[in-house]
Amino acid sequence: ELKVEQNPLFLSMQEGKNYTIYCNYSTTSDRLYWYRQDPGKSLESLFVLLSNGAVKQEGRLMASLDTKARLSTLHITAAVHDLSATYFCAFSGTYKYIFGTGTRLKVLA
């Protein structure tokens, strides 16, 4: 069964703190995607990770991929309120894209 598990599902953190969201997936895939969703809005692409060991950074967010462990991480550095959103990881397998249940992040001032 194609499956993606994210944890934690909910994350409340203080501004200025660091934290990591984990994404485990169930089958071999070289492609892993991270998306952001604001309440009531669509999904916005954050990162595309295409190979084992890939690391990408944008501002306070950094994503990495370990295909052997079937694990991707999204690391948040010195969180700010604007990062409050739901974050989804997804992997592609045979034309289908399987999404995790999302991590709802709330950054408190």
Place this chain on the structure above:
Amino acid sequence: DGGITQSPKYLFRKEGQNVTLSCEQNLNHDAMYWYRQDPGQGLRLIYYSQIVNDFQKGDIAEGYSVSREKKESFPLTVTSAQKNPTAFYLCASRRGGIDTGELFFGEGSRLTVL
């Protein structure tokens, strides 16, 4: 500007009615997808299409139908057979071939059954 346009943004339906959600893209993408999102949940795949005149069922296709007569368009019909259609519907597209595989999403259509 290139993008994906979904309409309508909000739709109310009476029980027993069929409704069609529109999805149009001008990105020249080959593949198109329909996802359903329930409150506080992830995305579940309804249908997808890799090329014109071809489409495949996703994980929750029952009660839905699609067509792909043009590359730019992938409408989704929510039929009366769908027992719990109230949800947020997202259309996405992908370039196809050898590419990053990144999905681009429309703004979504929110369907409420009265």
